[in-house]
Amino acid sequence: MRRFVPLLLLLLAGLALAQQVQLEARVFEIARQLRCPSCVSESVADSNSPISQQMRVLIQEQLEQGRSEEEIFAYFQGRYGDWIMLDPPKRGIHLVAWLLPVIVAVLALATVALLVRRWLANSRKPIEATPEELERVRRQLGAAGAQPDPAPGTDGDI
């Protein structure tokens, strides 16, 4: 029996370590979504500034107390406002940031579709030309055949 004690202890230590690693991973997952207050465009996970370090400690403490991700975000939003979130919240004026790219993409696709339809329709249309125009084209083609390099100005009228 006594032989198993070290093994059991090792197993427990391993479990504790695994839990710690998991907790740290969650801390960084939450920290990645928060903006470092004293940096420029850096997340709390990426920054090693004292304030970010302290924020990671606070996240860990609150996770250990069983608080949810939303509660932790609310805690920091209460102190820093919505600014602290790297992703703008999906409400109010912030919706513009979420919806605008979708609206622009839809509009762009619609424009391309419309243009393609128009080009296809144009390419299928029978060519309408008066006898004079046909004669002129024929003349110019003939001239181009005889003279491979047409003089400037002769090809600009079509």
Next chain:
Amino acid sequence: MMLKRLLPPLVVVVLLGALFAFGLLRGAPDRDIESALLGRPAPAFELPLYERYQPDFGTVLTSADLQGKALVVNFWASWCLPCYQEAPVLQAYWQEYQDADVVFVGIQTQDRDRLNEGRAFLSQFGLSFPNGIDNDSSISVDWGLYGVPETFFVDRDGRVIHKHAGPVTAELMDAKLRELLN
């Protein structure tokens, strides 16, 4: 004909250029964001004080000790140049107002374990209002601090009425102290 074709892209380019110029000229938008604490009760704090303040204010200054008084809470760091600029202004106003119903509190932050640098800063300006260090930045997070220097004005009811980012000026101190004490 040519002009008509070029007009739409030209308009787009001009608009984008205007947006770019606006972005460049509006300064640092992150720093101008209003504190989320405005109009709300100031966060409680427990500040371990530097030795020189302990005879008058105790080893730890707590917000509970200061209830009923207006507060000027200034966050600074020993490496922060604008903090050196504003320190004499703060000291001058503290001397003028220390008998009024207001307490100035200096909090060294983002300066972990730099106690000697902190002491040197305090002696350089002979700051006589209580100063301590927020070594783990916990007070700073509670106050929603972005950088240094930042100064919070708290009225006698304990509400944050103004936050100033950057060095304080005499004009600002005049205006805000008047507002706090009226």
